[in-house]
Amino acid sequence: MSIDADILPWEVFVALAIIVAMITVFSLVRWVFRPKPKRFPTKRLVLFFVCIGLVFYAYQGVDDFSAKFRAGLNTNTAFTSDTPQFPELASPRYSQSPDQLFAASEAAIQQQRGWQITNIASDHRSLEVSVGVLFGMFEDQMKISFVPEGSQTRVDVQSHSLKGSGDFGANRRHILQYLKALNQELGQPSE
Numbered sequence: 001m002s003i004d005a006d007i008l009p010w011e012v013f014v015a016l017a018i019i020v021a022m023i024t025v026f027s028l029v030r031w032v033f034r035p036k037p038k039r040f041p042t043k044r045l046v047l048f049f050v051c052i053g054l055v056f057y058a059y060q061g062v063d064d065f066s067a068k069f070r071a072g073l074n075t076n077t078a079f080t081s082d083t084p085q086f087p088e089l090a091s092p093r094y095s096q097s098p099d100q101l102f103a104a105s106e107a108a109i110q111q112q113r114g115w116q117i118t119n120i121a122s123d124h125r126s127l128e129v130s131v132g133v134l135f136g137m138f139e140d141q142m143k144i145s146f147v148p149e150g151s152q153t154r155v156d157v158q159s160h161s162l163k164g165s166g167d168f169g170a171n172r173r174h175i176l177q178y179l180k181a182l183n184q185e186l187g188q189p190s191e
Contacts, residue, residue, distance in 0.1 A: 007177050010058045010065060011072040011168040021051035063087075068169055076161035078171035088176060091154050096186060098125055098146035098153050105144060105155075108181035131159070131174050138163055142174055155182070 024044050031041050058065050064086060071085065080091040094101055102124045109115050114132035118141075121127065129142040138161065145156040157178060159171035 007173050007180070009168060009170070009173065010062050011069050014055050014058045014065075014069060015168065017051040017054045021048055021055075024048040024051065068172070072169035072172075073166045076164055076167040076171065077159065078167075078169075078175055079158040080156055080175060086172065089172065091156055092179060092182075093149065093152040093154050094186060095152055098148055101146050101153055101155060101182075101186070102127070104185040105146075105178075105182055108178065108185050111181060112177065129178075133161075133170055140167070140171060140174060142178065144178070155179075 024047050027044055028041060028048070031037055031044070058069075062068070068086065078085075078089065080089050082091055084090050096104070105127065106117065109117055109127075109129055112131075116130045116132075117127055118130045119128035125147075126143060126145040129144065131140040131142060132138075133140055140159055140161050142157060142159040147154045147156060157175045159174045161167045161171060
């Protein structure tokens, strides 16, 4: 299985790395002020530099990470649009009909672990999905709509967390995961 860097929870990795680095610094300060320090804290220093390295890697290696990190701390929603907050959230357009996209979406959602279709519109133009997060302890909701635009169909996706004011980018990753699964069912979207 290949790892998709856009779907990895970098916001969570960085937050945990910062917390661990802070605890390590407190531990090192405690070691410095001991009356008779025993051994040099090599493991603590290595852990500290690994955490700092992870933070620097995320800021340098992940596209627009600082904005994604801020958004993950301050909002619990994400959605696709023609003017998206992040380029990967641009509304995709497909040459298939809404009915074909609906069928492919059902298949793509059923392949995702912890995802369940909760509501289907009678005209098969939208559906709602419940996404289990953190081993089912939390739940996010996605709404997927299929909008015909001439010879193409636009797919609009909205995802929001039911609890909390920040999602650490989980809803953005849900949308990317869904679009990747849909693309595997259909092929790449046309622009």
